[in-house]
Amino acid sequence: MKKQYFILQFKMLGRHIRAFGLPPIIGVLFFGTLFLIGSFFLFMQTPFAPYIYGVLPLLFSTILGEDKRNDFLTSLVEDKSYYSIRFIENLLLALPFALFLLYNSAYLMAFISLSASGAISFFRFKNRTSFVLPTPFSKKPFEFTVGFRKHFAYLILAYFIGIMAITAGNFILGVSALVLLYFIMIAFYSEPEKDFFVWIYKDTPQRFLLYKIKTAVVYSSIISLPLTVVLGISFPANIGILSIIFILCLTYLLTFVLAKYAAYPNRLMLPEWLMIVMSFWFPPFLIFLMPYFYKKAISRLDLLEKNYD
Amino acid sequence: MIKITNLNKAFGNKTVLNNIDLELTKGKVCGIVGENGAGKTTLFRCIAGLEKYEGNIESEYDHLKNYLGFVQTEPYFFSKITGKEYLRLLCSARKVEEVDFDQKNIFDLPLDQFAQTYSTGMKKKLAILGILLQNNEAFILDEPFNGVDIQSNLIITEIIHKLKYLNKTIVISSHIFSTLSAICDEIYLLKEGQFVKKVDKDAFHLLEQEMKEVSVGNRVDELGLE
Numbered sequence: 273m274k275k276q277y278f279i280l281q282f283k284m285l286g287r288h289i290r291a292f293g294l295p296p297i298i299g300v301l302f303f304g305t306l307f308l309i310g311s312f313f314l315f316m317q318t319p320f321a322p323y324i325y326g327v328l329p330l331l332f333s334t335i336l337g338e339d340k341r342n343d344f345l346t347s348l349v350e351d352k353s354y355y356s357i358r359f360i361e362n363l364l365l366a367l368p369f370a371l372f373l374l375y376n377s378a379y380l381m382a383f384i385s386l387s388a389s390g391a392i393s394f395f396r397f398k399n400r401t402s403f404v405l406p407t408p409f410s411k412k413p414f415e416f417t418v419g420f421r422k423h424f425a426y427l428i429l430a431y432f433i434g435i436m437a438i439t440a441g442n443f444i445l446g447v448s449a450l451v452l453l454y455f456i457m458i459a460f461y462s463e464p465e466k467d468f469f470v471w472i473y474k475d476t477p478q479r480f481l482l483y484k485i486k487t488a489v490v491y492s493s494i495i496s497l498p499l500t501v502v503l504g505i506s507f508p509a510n511i512g513i514l515s516i517i518f519i520l521c522l523t524y525l526l527t528f529v530l531a532k533y534a535a536y537p538n539r540l541m542l543p544e545w546l547m548i549v550m551s552f553w554f555p556p557f558l559i560f561l562m563p564y565f566y567k568k569a570i571s572r573l574d575l576l577e578k579n580y581d
Numbered sequence: 582m583i584k585i586t587n588l589n590k591a592f593g594n595k596t597v598l599n600n601i602d603l604e605l606t607k608g609k610v611c612g613i614v615g616e617n618g619a620g621k622t623t624l625f626r627c628i629a630g631l632e633k634y635e636g637n638i639e640s641e642y643d644h645l646k647n648y649l650g651f652v653q654t655e656p657y658f659f660s661k662i663t664g665k666e667y668l669r670l671l672c673s674a675r676k677v678e679e680v681d682f683d684q685k686n687i688f689d690l691p692l693d694q695f696a697q698t699y700s701t702g703m704k705k706k707l708a709i710l711g712i713l714l715q716n717n718e719a720f721i722l723d724e725p726f727n728g729v730d731i732q733s734n735l736i737i738t739e740i741i742h743k744l745k746y747l748n749k750t751i752v753i754s755s756h757i758f759s760t761l762s763a764i765c766d767e768i769y770l771l772k773e774g775q776f777v778k779k780v781d782k783d784a785f786h787l788l789e790q791e792m793k794e795v796s797v798g799n800r801v802d803e804l805g806l807e
Contacts (some may be wrong), residue, residue: 402694402698417657465659471629471630473675
């Protein structure tokens with residue numbers, strides 16, 4: 273059963289990569305390379321990278337420990353197999369991070385990360401908790417309302433890194449925290465919503481997009497401005513570069529909002545991702561990319577709108 | 582009024598709707614019955630414009646979907662959104678602002694809890710409440726009584742009567758024939774993507790009898806239960 277389960281998981285992973293627009297083997301190589309580049313960059317930038325890599329697998333493990341998924345799994349296999357499946361899953365997830373920690377001689381963090389990930393497999397994380405985390409975003413659901421609650425732990429982590437940066441007087445780390453914050457907010461827009469939630473809007477595609485953009489600007493500022501201001505006060509000499517990074521982060525967030533609807537109702541595919549990656553490499557490319565995504569989003573939404581009429 | 586003529590829909594090679602003609606009139610409740618997979622939900626999604634189709638759907642509205650409330654068989658709810666936030670989303674999407682959700686909560690739903698933790702019936706009631714608060718002119722109710730308790734069943738029936746009185750256009754599907762016969766002015770029988778029968782109120786009992794004979798027949802006997 274265990275073998276069948278993991279074969280099925282790998283098949284599903286392959287299908288996800290194919291849906292992304294890549295053959296599975298190329299996809300694994302692509303994401304592996306991306307992980308390595310990101311890891312080297314992070315470890316070059318901050319001495320706190322080992323801590324981040326120690327905590328990240330634990331946060332990801334909570335996704336695998338999600339209640340509904342585990343209800344299904346327990347109904348499928350006996351207790352012993354269930355725990356061993358969960359244990360192996362968590363270790364597999366933590367392995368790339370642990371290997372990179374080992375490569376960087378962070379032996380203790382690698383050990384803690386692996387053992388904590390293993391231990392966490394014996395816990396379940398109730399998604400159906402009745403506790404409703406209050407958010408300042410309830411007035412305009414749904415991206416920030418849902419995203420804030422789902423990614424609250426990650427947001428706290430980003431702020432924690434920001435505070436560490438200030439206490440250590442490390443501006444680069446502070447900026448990394450701000451960038452991380454925006455990456456988390458970009459994740460709020462990673463899933464295309466069901467067609468019903470676009471259909472309900474009494475708006476032209478242009479007005480619909482403008483509404484989404486306005487919401488993203490206002491709500492992302494509520495989340496990121498406190499950290500940005502505190503960083504500005506703590507590193508007054510770097511306020512110019514901080515402002516540029518803040519504006520750039522906001523621009524990338526809006527690019528993702530536009531890209532989401534440019535691909536709608538599908539997820540972002542390889543061509544969109546490649547263009548986005550290119551813009552990370554060469555930010556002025558955004559001048560062309562944003563209008564391109566905007567036009568594509570309008571035509572996508574226009575098609576749906578014609579369908580509705 | 583919504584007029585559907587020669588509506589066809591296929592998924593790949595499989596024809597799901599074949600030559601559908603239907604006129605939905607203001608102030609009348611139209612019922613659609615049919616077995617699972619007959620094409621009811623696809624028909625509703627076509628009327629709403631959520632599916633591409635061949636044929637014609639005309640209405641008096643410039644954008645029908647802006648006046649249409651659609652309760653789907655299995656309404657979807659985001660995982661971390663409360664009942665009240667869901668209602669707010671539906672209302673603000675239609676530019677309906679300043680609604681006192683607590684006062685309008687006729688089903689006594691726990692609006693401050695996550696909608697995804699609701700029972701099937703509560704989810705249905707929340708979806709119904711949402712489209713009612715949008716001030717729509719036409720309503721598609723796909724299985725509105727599914728999983729709903731008897732008290733709320735009565736409330737929903739009353740709501741449909743009220744909507745009819747207010748001259749709204751209503752189309753509804755249900756597996757529970759008795760509820761349909763109590764609220765509908767006409768019922769269409771959909772079979773394998775085609776309307777095979779249209780029945781007016783005075784002949785509902787005949788349709789029910791016929792459906793029982795066709796659907797049930799002697800299938801239970803074939804089980805050989807002892």
